[in-house]
Amino acid sequence: xxxxxxxxxxxxxxxxxxxxxxxxxxxxxxxxxxxxxxxxxxxxxxxxxxxxxxxxxxxxxxxxxxxxxxxxxxxxxxxxxxxxxxxxxxxxxxxxxxxxxxxxxxxxxxxx
Amino acid sequence: xxxxxxxxxxxxxxxxxxxxxxxxxxxxxxxxxxxxxxxxxxxxxxxxxxxxxxxxxxxxxxxxxxxxxxxxxxxxxxxxxxxxxxxxxxxxxxxxxxxxxxxxxxxxxxxxxxxxx
Numbered sequence: 653x654x655x656x657x658x659x660x661x662x663x664x665x666x667x668x669x670x671x672x673x674x675x676x677x678x679x680x681x682x683x684x685x686x687x688x689x690x691x692x693x694x695x696x697x698x699x700x701x702x703x704x705x706x707x708x709x710x711x712x713x714x715x716x717x718x719x720x721x722x723x724x725x726x727x728x729x730x731x732x733x734x735x736x737x738x739x740x741x742x743x744x745x746x747x748x749x750x751x752x753x754x755x756x757x758x759x760x761x762x763x764x
Numbered sequence: 765x766x767x768x769x770x771x772x773x774x775x776x777x778x779x780x781x782x783x784x785x786x787x788x789x790x791x792x793x794x795x796x797x798x799x800x801x802x803x804x805x806x807x808x809x810x811x812x813x814x815x816x817x818x819x820x821x822x823x824x825x826x827x828x829x830x831x832x833x834x835x836x837x838x839x840x841x842x843x844x845x846x847x848x849x850x851x852x853x854x855x856x857x858x859x860x861x862x863x864x865x866x867x868x869x870x871x872x873x874x875x876x877x878x879x880x881x
Binding site: 682683687689694697702738742743750752756757759 | 875
């Protein structure tokens with residue numbers, strides 16, 4: 653079946669350091685969405701990328717969608733303690749785009 | 765104003781019991797979902813409804829039965845609860861329907877933490 657992998661599973665950084673999480677799908681995705689879940693909270697939508705090679709920025713966050721639409725990344729510059737949480741990528745496979753398949757998530761912890 | 769609400773927030777029950785979780789959205793969305801998040805944080809879709817019609821029914825045991833009385837509500841009833849059902853259950857909703865529905869962001873409820881003892 654279609655899989656969406658995320659690496660790393662877990663990252664612990666010093667406040668001010670950069671952080672990147674990578675998302676890789678076994679099949680082509682129609683689009684990719686990123687969500688953030690704070691500890692004890694629920695997933696909250698961050699952004700969507702649709703076009704091949706697309707790059708979007710939200711303040712310190714930079715999102716990329718690969719040329720083949722099979723991978724994506726989220727980069728956070730100069731992490732802050734408010735960035736703590738689990739970051740999920742999710743996308744509908746082109747072949748059967750009837751559901752969002754979520755990656756396993758990357759847990760980010762920030763030491764102040 | 766809460767966009768997607770779920771009740772209860774916590775549910776502790778014994779094996780073999782039957783329980784229900786309720787979800788309501790006031791966003792006017794056409795599509796609603798149930799997700800299960802296990803202890804490793806993995807989010808997996810269980811069901812999707814569009815305007816009261818079942819769209820997605822993943823390989824979920826038929827002890828789980830969703831019901832959508834109207835497009836603003838999607839409830840989940842679980843029969844004969846098992847230890848492995850312990851998880852956080854999230855309701856979500858989004859605009860749109862059909863193949864384009866996944867171009868819209870999903871709004872998640874606060875979750876229901878189910879513990880089966």
